Amino acid sequence: MATPIRTPGRVAAPGHGGVGDSPLRPDGTLKVSGEFAYASDLWMDGMLWGATLRSPHPRARILSIDVGPALAAPGVHAVLTHEDVPGRKTFGIDHPDDQPVLAVDQVRHQGEPIALVAADHPEIARRALDLIAIEWEVREPVTDARAVLADPVGLAVQPRGGIVRHQPVRVGDVDAVRDGVDVVVAGDYEVGIQDQAFLGPESGLAVPADDGGLDLYVATQWIHNDLKQIAPCLGLEQDQVHMTMAGVGGAFGGREDLSMQIHAGMLALRTGRPVKMSYNRYESFFGHVHRHPAQMRYEYGATRDGILVYADVEIVLDGGAYTSSTENVTGNAASLGVGPYEIPNIRIDAYGVYTNNPPCGAMRGFGAVQACFAYESMMDKLAAACGISPVEVRRRNAVAQGSALATGQVITAPAPMAEMLDRIEAMPLPPALDAADIRDLPGGASQTTHGEGVVRGVGYGIGLKNICFSEGFDDYSTARVRLEVIGGEATALVHTAAAEVGQGLVTVKAQIARTELGVRRVTIAPADNRVGDAGSSSASRQSYMTGGAVKAACEAVRGELLARAAARYGHDDLSVVGGAVVSRAAGVLAPVEEVLGDDAIELTREFHHRPTTRLDPVTGQGDSHTQLALCVHRAVVDVDVELGLVKVVELAAVQDVGKILNRLSLEGQIHGGTAQGLGLALMEEIVVSGGLVRNPSFTDYLIPTILDVPPMRLDILEHPDPDAPYGLRGAGEPPTLSSTPAIVAAVRDATGKALTRVPVRPEHIAG
Amino acid sequence: MRVNVTVNGAPQTVDDVWEGESLLYMLRERMGLPGSKNACEQGECGSCTVYLDGVPACSCLVAAGQAEGREVRTVEGLAEGSTGADGRLDPVQEAFVEAGAVQCGFCTPGLVVQSHDLISRVPDPSDAEIREALAGNLCRCTGYEKILDAVRLAARRRAEASA
Numbered sequence: 001m002a003t004p005i006r007t008p009g010r011v012a013a014p015g016h017g018g019v020g021d022s023p024l025r026p027d028g029t030l031k032v033s034g035e036f037a038y039a040s041d042l043w044m045d046g047m048l049w050g051a052t053l054r055s056p057h058p059r060a061r062i063l064s065i066d067v068g069p070a071l072a073a074p075g076v077h078a079v080l081t082h083e084d085v086p087g088r089k090t091f092g093i094d095h096p097d098d099q100p101v102l103a104v105d106q107v108r109h110q111g112e113p114i115a116l117v118a119a120d121h122p123e124i125a126r127r128a129l130d131l132i133a134i135e136w137e138v139r140e141p142v143t144d145a146r147a148v149l150a151d152p153v154g155l156a157v158q159p160r161g162g163i164v165r166h167q168p169v170r171v172g173d174v175d176a177v178r179d180g181v182d183v184v185v186a187g188d189y190e191v192g193i194q195d196q197a198f199l200g201p202e203s204g205l206a207v208p209a210d211d212g213g214l215d216l217y218v219a220t221q222w223i224h225n226d227l228k229q230i231a232p233c234l235g236l237e238q239d240q241v242h243m244t245m246a247g248v249g250g251a252f253g254g255r256e257d258l259s260m261q262i263h264a265g266m267l268a269l270r271t272g273r274p275v276k277m278s279y280n281r282y283e284s285f286f287g288h289v290h291r292h293p294a295q296m297r298y299e300y301g302a303t304r305d306g307i308l309v310y311a312d313v314e315i316v317l318d319g320g321a322y323t324s325s326t327e328n329v330t331g332n333a334a335s336l337g338v339g340p341y342e343i344p345n346i347r348i349d350a351y352g353v354y355t356n357n358p359p360c361g362a363m364r365g366f367g368a369v370q371a372c373f374a375y376e377s378m379m380d381k382l383a384a385a386c387g388i389s390p391v392e393v394r395r396r397n398a399v400a401q402g403s404a405l406a407t408g409q410v411i412t413a414p415a416p417m418a419e420m421l422d423r424i425e426a427m428p429l430p431p432a433l434d435a436a437d438i439r440d441l442p443g444g445a446s447q448t449t450h451g452e453g454v455v456r457g458v459g460y461g462i463g464l465k466n467i468c469f470s471e472g473f474d475d476y477s478t479a480r481v482r483l484e485v486i487g488g489e490a491t492a493l494v495h496t497a498a499a500e501v502g503q504g505l506v507t508v509k510a511q512i513a514r515t516e517l518g519v520r521r522v523t524i525a526p527a528d529n530r531v532g533d534a535g536s537s538s539a540s541r542q543s544y545m546t547g548g549a550v551k552a553a554c555e556a557v558r559g560e561l562l563a564r565a566a567a568r569y570g571h572d573d574l575s576v577v578g579g580a581v582v583s584r585a586a587g588v589l590a591p592v593e594e595v596l597g598d599d600a601i602e603l604t605r606e607f608h609h610r611p612t613t614r615l616d617p618v619t620g621q622g623d624s625h626t627q628l629a630l631c632v633h634r635a636v637v638d639v640d641v642e643l644g645l646v647k648v649v650e651l652a653a654v655q656d657v658g659k660i661l662n663r664l665s666l667e668g669q670i671h672g673g674t675a676q677g678l679g680l681a682l683m684e685e686i687v688v689s690g691g692l693v694r695n696p697s698f699t700d701y702l703i704p705t706i707l708d709v710p711p712m713r714l715d716i717l718e719h720p721d722p723d724a725p726y727g728l729r730g731a732g733e734p735p736t737l738s739s740t741p742a743i744v745a746a747v748r749d750a751t752g753k754a755l756t757r758v759p760v761r762p763e764h765i766a767g
Numbered sequence: 768m769r770v771n772v773t774v775n776g777a778p779q780t781v782d783d784v785w786e787g788e789s790l791l792y793m794l795r796e797r798m799g800l801p802g803s804k805n806a807c808e809q810g811e812c813g814s815c816t817v818y819l820d821g822v823p824a825c826s827c828l829v830a831a832g833q834a835e836g837r838e839v840r841t842v843e844g845l846a847e848g849s850t851g852a853d854g855r856l857d858p859v860q861e862a863f864v865e866a867g868a869v870q871c872g873f874c875t876p877g878l879v880v881q882s883h884d885l886i887s888r889v890p891d892p893s894d895a896e897i898r899e900a901l902a903g904n905l906c907r908c909t910g911y912e913k914i915l916d917a918v919r920l921a922a923r924r925r926a927e928a929s930a
Contacts, residue, residue: 006801022867024864024865024867025864025867025869027872028863028864028869028872029856029860029864031864031869031872031875032842032856032860032861032863032864032869032872032875032876032879033802033842033843033845033846033856033860034800034801034802034803034841034842034843034876035802035843036872038801038873040801040804040805041795041801043796043799043801121785123785123787123788196907197907198871198873198907199804199806199807199812199814199871199873199874199905199906199907200804200806200871200873201805201806247872248871249804249806249871249872249873250870250871250873250907250908251871252907278805280805280808281806281807281808281809437895439895439898439899440895445899501871502870502871502872502908503870504870664867664913665867667867667913668867668870668908668909668910668912668913671909671910671911671912671913672870672907672908672909672910673910674910675909675910675911676907697807697809697811698807698809698811698812698905699809699811703905703907704910705902705903705904705905705911706897706898706901706902706904706906706911706914706915707898707899707902709910709911709912711912712910712912
């Protein structure tokens with residue numbers, strides 16, 4: 001079988017830049033010149049186009065499916081239904097029986113896949129979908145998560161019941177202290193459904209392989225977990241599915257669950273031809289899970305000085321029709337439900353439930369985002385009730401190194417929350433409102449105001465996020481490193497299965513190889529399953545985990561190199577410095593190239609983080625998290641209080657990252673995470689009514705543009721975590737937590753409105 | 768149908784184009800030029816931006832047949848000579864890499880073309896002018912800060928080169 005055109009290749013990273021420097025992305029030139037091979041760019045001679053028929057109903061029985069007319073259409077090569085799934089009929093990111101590959105006798109959400117078509121042209125495929133006749137028995141959808149909680153049996157969408165997970169957390173005795181407190185504050189909060197809105201649509205190419213298996217080129221976040229799901233459904237062994245990462249156009253959690261992988265594989269195996277699938281934006285809104293919408297009820301008791309005495313919390317997350325990662329999202333909402341505050345008495349009940357709403361799963365922040373909006377809103381409410389400043393109330397209750405979280409887990413690494421609050425408070429404020437340029441005002445060039453009715457507000461938010469997988473999961477990573485002389489120069493080849501989703505892991509891997517091996521030239525192999533599992537590009541974990549694996553593999557290679565040098569030169573006090581093997585006693589012995597000669601040293605290493613434990617199912621206690629990270633934001637906004645329009649003037653952030661591996665990339669992560677939090681605060685929501693998505697397009701689902709995102713002032717701290725490689729702390733998610741409550745707090749400051757729901761809409765302000 | 772179009776300076780003839788195809792589809796799937804991206808295909812994200820007779824346009828909103836007899840310049844045609852490792856990047860492309868304006872990169876081709884047009888027209892754009900010019904290009908990764916840096920850098924480089 002021929003090789004597809006424009007598949008991902010090796011990326012050369014010549015030049016300088018070790019850990020702590022800011023070398024440029026090795027794939028940057030390819031990306032700016034249009035040469036980088038994204039999943040939707042794949043192309044192969046003779047390939048067919050796949051398309052997916054999806055349910056128009058949120059809940060219905062399928063009485064019959066007639067594919068005859070579609071199959072008879074000219075240019076159509078295959079029409080497949082559940083009957084054609086070669087192996088296992090279901091798959092799931094956490095449970096293999098979670099969801100059908102193609103609907104069998106019923107659908108549980110709008111957009112659920114029912115049938116597949118392969119055709120010569122994408123339009124022929126789309127038209128063939130219209131020819132598939134389905135007889136429906138439409139049923140009333142279950143859409144109210146709280147109603148499911150009240151009647152989990154009667155309103156069960158799944159045979160396994162209505163509730164995915166209930167995770168309690170119990171500390172002290174809330175009821176015993178409730179009557180004795182000076183101050184009680186309470187609030188109900190809501191978070192709408194946010195979409196990852198990565199720009200590169202779900203796409204890939206499946207090619208029948210010579211060995212009877214399949215070559216699969218897709219954009220995913222976790223190759224090996226995809227494989228575990230794909231192979232059984234295709235009736236193949238895992239080693240018959242050859243997966244290669246195609247260029248990923250953003251992910252943010254939305255590529256953790258499978259989309260087109262099994263479907264394209266089925267069509268390729270059936271037709272014996274390469275099959276490309278690429279969703280358009282409309283389909284993409286149905287092709288991946290979203291951030292869970294949440295309904296939250298909080299009550300805090302405190303002393304009159306604002307010292308927290310108890311927290312009583314209920315968090316209800318609507319997981320939609322299938323499980324996806326709702327169990328773990330619920331676990332995060334529970335364990336991080338009151339954030340980075342010391343509270344002696346805690347009662348948290350976090351629930352994930354099934355409904356016929358869109359399935360929800362992973363998105364940047366993963367269960368910690370929803371709770372953060374609520375607990376930060378509560379801290380502001382407490383500050384107001386006690387007559388102290390928002391920063392001061394946070395300072396008085398802040399965790400520090402040695403503090404226990406709600407789960408009883410003691411924070412062993414630095415947690416410099418007090419310092420972060422001091423620093424954000426000390427940052428200079430942006431200049432006062434200047435109405436001279438109308439583009440700086442809420443409404444901008446729409447000319448809705450010339451400054452009248454515009455009020456400035458300032459707000460703060462801080463978030464606590466777990467880094468790496470939690471609750472006993474051993475999400476290890478694997479790296480293979482090969483050192484050899486190519487063209488007269490020592491070159492390291494780094495091979496992992498880790499997904500480069502834009503975050504810059506490709507740059508960091510090369511930096512680590514340069515630092516550990518003292519070489520200049522590094523080549524990054526494409527991610528595939530010819531090397532061991534790297535775990536997911538999720539949970540801000542890849543610098544930690546795959547960075548750790550690359551470091552370990554490089555150390556092993558370096559050890560082998562030095563052992564050879566020791567044997568040859570008779571010294572054992574050796575190190576690699578500036579491309580040469582150096583003896584402490586005898587000085588420079590030889591260039592690395594001379595020690596290597598014609599040999600290559602290639603070694604593979606796994607890296608595991610420290611073990612964690614499950615949360616106790618009754619008390620929610622346990623050392624469940626690997627690492628914890630903090631980010632604090634200050635938002636400054638101008639609000640047109642008459643029209644409800646908000647202009648974010650500035651977002652300032654202080655984040656502790658342990659160790660800066662690459663400042664340029666890191667700043668980009670904090671900027672990007674902050675912007676996504678802005679989107680949730682003011683703009684982004686998948687609007688669902690009656691189980692139907694009302695705005696599946698970028699015309700109606702708005703993400704921040706360059707006019708919406710303000711200048712961002714960053715202050716990055718480096719308090720190393722002794723357990724982590726180089727002392728680093730995962731950095732991609734924390735800013736997504738804290739920017740949302742900071743912006744909403746600033747809008748409250750400007751308007752005096754309660755604003756208990758995000759995204760905040762103009763009518764919430766002007767109404 | 769047959770479409771005659773000049774792409775990146777070279778006159779070309781494309782056969783068997785279906786009348787419903789967009790210029791974006793024709794470039795990506797029939798002409799081997801997938802640099803222009805298909806993020807929304809309804810003119811909201813700017814990822815497919817190309818020059819059409821010298822004016823930036825969303826190629827997803829242009830029917831392939833409307834390109835008949837016209838000149839198209841894509842991101843692949845911005846660099847001098849051949850693109851990729853052998854070619855020399857345009858200063859805007861260089862600036863995007865150097866400023867850290869590229870993460871996943873899916874929005875980058877559209878932003879590069881739009882920014883290229885901006886500094887061709889406005890050699891020393893203010894931040895407000897940059898924001899206005901790029902308001903039709905969505906980026907989900909960067910929060911736009913490094914994109915602003917990139918355009919400022921590109922403008923400075925261009926000014927230095929012509930000084």
